[in-house]
Amino acid sequence: MKRFNSSDSSAAFISISSSKEERTQKANQGYSRDFQAMLDNLEEEDYSETASHVSEKKRRLNLHQVKALEKNFEVENKLEPERKLKLAGELGLQPRQVAIWFQNRRARWKTKQLERDYGTLKASYEALKLDYSNLEQKNEVLAQKVKELKAKLMSEEKADSSHSVKEEYRVSESDNNASVHSKIHDFSGNNNNNSSAMTKDPSNISSSHELMNWFQLSDSRVILGSRYQVYQPHLMKPEDQSLFSAEESCNFFSVDQAPTLHCYFPEQ
DNA sequence: TTGTGTTTTATTGCCTCC
DNA sequence: GGAGGCAATAAAACACAA
Numbered sequence: 482m483k484r485f486n487s488s489d490s491s492a493a494f495i496s497i498s499s500s501k502e503e504r505t506q507k508a509n510q511g512y513s514r515d516f517q518a519m520l521d522n523l524e525e526e527d528y529s530e531t532a533s534h535v536s537e538k539k540r541r542l543n544l545h546q547v548k549a550l551e552k553n554f555e556v557e558n559k560l561e562p563e564r565k566l567k568l569a570g571e572l573g574l575q576p577r578q579v580a581i582w583f584q585n586r587r588a589r590w591k592t593k594q595l596e597r598d599y600g601t602l603k604a605s606y607e608a609l610k611l612d613y614s615n616l617e618q619k620n621e622v623l624a625q626k627v628k629e630l631k632a633k634l635m636s637e638e639k640a641d642s643s644h645s646v647k648e649e650y651r652v653s654e655s656d657n658n659a660s661v662h663s664k665i666h667d668f669s670g671n672n673n674n675n676s677s678a679m680t681k682d683p684s685n686i687s688s689s690h691e692l693m694n695w696f697q698l699s700d701s702r703v704i705l706g707s708r709y710q711v712y713q714p715h716l717m718k719p720e721d722q723s724l725f726s727a728e729e730s731c732n733f734f735s736v737d738q739a740p741t742l743h744c745y746f747p748e749q
Numbered sequence: 750t751t752g753t754g755t756t757t758t759a760t761t762g763c764c765t766c767c
Numbered sequence: 768g769g770a771g772g773c774a775a776t777a778a779a780a781c782a783c784a785a
Binding site for chain 1: 756757758759760
Binding site: 750751752753754755756757758759760761762763764765766767 | 768769770771772773774775776777778779780781782783784785
């Protein structure tokens with residue numbers, strides 16, 4: 482096993498505070514005055530000790546050692562045995578110390594990396610949140626527009642109620658048939674410059690008739706696109722013209738729930 | 750000077766690989 | 768079963784405000 486007994490630990494400490502030359506070298510490496518004083522103090526302490534009784538206090542690696550280790554870590558953050566021995570020899574450290582330094586360095590690197598990842602994720606989350614907020618605002622505007630148009634439609638229906646329902650139905654039917662034929666013509670071919678109503682942004686729809694056309698057209702396109710079913714003219718009687726029943730709306734303007742397709746493809 | 754928070758060095762225990 | 772890696776932790780060293 483890799484476990485070390487106390488003599489191993491002592492050996493490690495001995496290697497750090499080994500020679501007078503080394504300590505002198507430390508003293509010349511530009512430490513702060515306080516640190517310098519501490520080193521001098523340690524020097525005195527060490528000399529007061531006998532050779533057989535070396536201080537086991539933890540010592541930090543000197544600047545030169547740390548720089549060399551950092552440089553090696555940049556090259557490769559894992560340490561092969563040969564490199565460990567070579568580094569230890571060059572820096573006057575125990576191989577065990579070099580290994581520990583790399584281990585701790587990897588741990589620090591990992592922590593930093595986690596912080597960086599967190600920062601990146603946080604930034605993208607904030608961007609996404611902003612996008613969502615913008616979409617929510619647009620959605621509210623659209624919903625409000627639909628509400629207004631629906632109210633307008635209702636008032637128009639009321640105004641027209643003096644006409645004969647029967648006559649209106651006949652007119653409506655012929656209108657629908659005409660529009661149906663034109664829709665079939667529009668969507669059955671490769672005519673892509675068709676249907677200003679379909680390509681039109683619903684938020685720009687300003688009249689109730691435009692809105693009706695938009696929805697009917699949407700409906701017919703889906704029917705035609707779905708397994709080439711025979712087109713069934715969707716003749717809307719005034720009493721059937723509830724545009725936004727719970728089912729038909731399909732949560733189209735719901736912020737909390739994505740639009741579902743079950744109402745367009747009930748068999749699926 | 751001292752209390753406190755942070756960083757660095759080292760240990761321990763567990764796990765995986767060969 | 769030994770070697771090495773990692774997470775958790777201890778403890779010394781260090782930084783800094785009050």
